[in-house]
Amino acid sequence: MEDAVLKSYGELEDKVKEYNPNLNTERLRAAFEFARKAHGNQLRKDGSPFIMHPIKAAYITAEMGLDEDAVIASLLHDCIEDTPATHEEITKLFGASVADLVEGVTKLTRVVYTSKEEEQVENLRKMLMAMAKDIRVILIKIADRLHNMRTMDAQEENKRREKALETMEIYAPIAHRLGMQRVKWELEDLSLLYLDPIGYQEITEQLNERKELLESFMESIKNRIKERLAESGINGEVSGRLKHIYSIYRKMYSQNKELGEVFDLCAFRVIVDTISDCYNVLGQIHDLFKPIPGKFKDYIGTPKPNMYQSIHTTVIGSEGIPFEVQIRTKEMHHTAEYGVAAHWKYKQGITGSANEEKFAWIRSLLESQQDTDAQEFVHALKIDMFADEVFVFTPKGDVINLPAGATPIDFAYSIHSEVGNHMTGAKVNGRIVPFDHVLQNGDIVEVATSAASKGPARDWISIAKSSEARSKIKQWFKKEKREENIAHGKASFEAELKRNNIAVSALAEGDIMSVVLKKLAVTSIDDMYAAIGYGGMTALRAVNRFREELIRAHKQDKADKQAEKLAQQPAAPPKGHTVNGILVDELDNCLIKFSRCCTPVPGDKVVGFITKGYGVSVHRVQCQNYLNSKAKGEDPHRWIDVAWGETGNELYHTSLSVNADERKNLVMEIATALSAAKVKITSVSVRELPGGKAVAFLSLDVKDLNELNTAISRLSMLPAVSDVRRPGV
Ligand code: MN
Numbered sequence: 001m002e003d004a005v006l007k008s009y010g011e012l013e014d015k016v017k018e019y020n021p022n023l024n025t026e027r028l029r030a031a032f033e034f035a036r037k038a039h040g041n042q043l044r045k046d047g048s049p050f051i052m053h054p055i056k057a058a059y060i061t062a063e064m065g066l067d068e069d070a071v072i073a074s075l076l077h078d079c080i081e082d083t084p085a086t087h088e089e090i091t092k093l094f095g096a097s098v099a100d101l102v103e104g105v106t107k108l109t110r111v112v113y114t115s116k117e118e119e120q121v122e123n124l125r126k127m128l129m130a131m132a133k134d135i136r137v138i139l140i141k142i143a144d145r146l147h148n149m150r151t152m153d154a155q156e157e158n159k160r161r162e163k164a165l166e167t168m169e170i171y172a173p174i175a176h177r178l179g180m181q182r183v184k185w186e187l188e189d190l191s192l193l194y195l196d197p198i199g200y201q202e203i204t205e206q207l208n209e210r211k212e213l214l215e216s217f218m219e220s221i222k223n224r225i226k227e228r229l230a231e232s233g234i235n236g237e238v239s240g241r242l243k244h245i246y247s248i249y250r251k252m253y254s255q256n257k258e259l260g261e262v263f264d265l266c267a268f269r270v271i272v273d274t275i276s277d278c279y280n281v282l283g284q285i286h287d288l289f290k291p292i293p294g295k296f297k298d299y300i301g302t303p304k305p306n307m308y309q310s311i312h313t314t315v316i317g318s319e320g321i322p323f324e325v326q327i328r329t330k331e332m333h334h335t336a337e338y339g340v341a342a343h344w345k346y347k348q349g350i351t352g353s354a355n356e357e358k359f360a361w362i363r364s365l366l367e368s369q370q371d372t373d374a375q376e377f378v379h380a381l382k383i384d385m386f387a388d389e390v391f392v393f394t395p396k397g398d399v400i401n402l403p404a405g406a407t408p409i410d411f412a413y414s415i416h417s418e419v420g421n422h423m424t425g426a427k428v429n430g431r432i433v434p435f436d437h438v439l440q441n442g443d444i445v446e447v448a449t450s451a452a453s454k455g456p457a458r459d460w461i462s463i464a465k466s467s468e469a470r471s472k473i474k475q476w477f478k479k480e481k482r483e484e485n486i487a488h489g490k491a492s493f494e495a496e497l498k499r500n501n502i503a504v505s506a507l508a509e510g511d512i513m514s515v516v517l518k519k520l521a522v523t524s525i526d527d528m529y530a531a532i533g534y535g536g537m538t539a540l541r542a543v544n545r546f547r548e549e550l551i552r553a554h555k556q557d558k559a560d561k562q563a564e565k566l567a568q569q570p571a572a573p574p575k576g577h578t579v580n581g582i583l584v585d586e587l588d589n590c591l592i593k594f595s596r597c598c599t600p601v602p603g604d605k606v607v608g609f610i611t612k613g614y615g616v617s618v619h620r621v622q623c624q625n626y627l628n629s630k631a632k633g634e635d636p637h638r639w640i641d642v643a644w645g646e647t648g649n650e651l652y653h654t655s656l657s658v659n660a661d662e663r664k665n666l667v668m669e670i671a672t673a674l675s676a677a678k679v680k681i682t683s684v685s686v687r688e689l690p691g692g693k694a695v696a697f698l699s700l701d702v703k704d705l706n707e708l709n710t711a712i713s714r715l716s717m718l719p720a721v722s723d724v725r726r727p728g729v
Contacts, residue, residue: 038083046154060143073101104137127391164194179306179339188246289315413469485533591615598623598728599654603705608642651701663694
């Protein structure tokens, strides 16, 4: 075993030296020894020493041509996760760059994959790329996965399927995006082996059955191309291969074909020195075989988004079997096999930070490819240019995509607005964090909610990064304001009721309120309050409606009571004569005047005073003069009962005094308020009071108490007005 380990390590060292003559062998060896010690007696499922896995994974990164740090990190890639070794230790021994790479791979390893919907899978791929930050982390992770897939046999059945599915859905597409064709093919074929062993076996068996036929066919085509190259003096390598199993599998199943019906099982490759040779070879191939129209693709002129460059053409030889020929240069070939990794290799030795290198190749990609596909690819590939996005997990493992800088608040609202509105706390990776905690790629975010939560705080709007969360919080406050509005509106409505001497308890009477709501065209009493609260409706208007209905209902009541009364007292009271709308019981045709002290209007409860020589003067029962006279017992016989008779459209003169907090604009505001209430003002005078306050005396003509009350409430609603009084009280 020990020998096998040392042998494998030796192979790795040789492989790296092949492309990196400046390798610090001691450093690589130290990494190997460190990893071997750290993994100790750990064994893999197949019984081999665990250290074999990192060595083989590192070998794959060496095949990709990765730099020394990346190869060392591959040797150490399972140390942080599986051994007592720490980031600090690795930093001390091999530097921060290696330690960060190892930590990056560890993070990806911790991402647990379970089968997901297509959109979630795409998010997960993006998240892995974003988490990796450094492209080398992804490349090491792919090497790790490739070796695990190659040695999956020893694993249990369910583990194999799980890993195969993850590889097929996550890692093979990532390898494809990175242009790593060879790795992608191998990952796909290995995944298929565990996902559909029977389908895989059928294809390999059928290919084996045809093996001799296919091999001799490929040999003959290869030779004909080689001869032609030699005749034309073109230096090139020709190879033939069967297409990889998964691509045949996909064609068979998507097109519902038998293997024999699959169009092209074979592909040939001609690798030459220069681009002009590529086009030259294309001409020779089309001269040798019959090209199939519409099957020619020039990916040299227009590279694929993943940097792939080649000429493809499909032709038919004399055997009548179609086959594909790919023509490319050596450099293009390397890129096709290793993709980004190949690019990485070419960029080695160029001075500058790793970031600059990374951006350089993305830039060159953008420059060389103007089509939208390429831009999409670059967008998906941004790695740490993913600066505008962050991907986190729900506790269930769903991936949530949020803008960079997002907080638990953004997370909660992206789940559901109710989750956000009732959030009371948040945990990231199991630890309690404040609401403004900035989420990192791969974080597992958990939100605590409570039905008792009072809702979001105002400052959440500025903490949240996503417009979704912000607008949901704003919505909540708008709704919350509705509640404030309702409370506010209810208070004004009830104050207005009080002003009109209507008890709040009257609201509960019969169906009155529901009739009122209908008339006001609102669906609920809360809607009415909210409308009053935000100013969409005045409390007065609502109260007026309510009073009308109340009166209507009471009239019915009164009529009923009167009928009862009439039945008990058959004698109707004598109908008196009305003077100025006043009915005086004892006197006919007397002179009636309305007192100036309290200016009664129809609707007021009134009392009459027989003046000396000037008929009857009418006072309100609340009039201070009347109350004083009564209290003193003066001339009790001169006070007589009077009542309002039928009043027509005559106007009654009355007055009001209005106390206000400031004089400014007072007259204008009073005039505006009263004209809106269609109350006629005959005069206004304003007197300033100490302390900037003011009092206005108004003379008005009104039809009755209703109209006067309307005027009073209008005036009371003015912001400057502190109170409105009728005189004489
Ligand atoms: Mn591993």
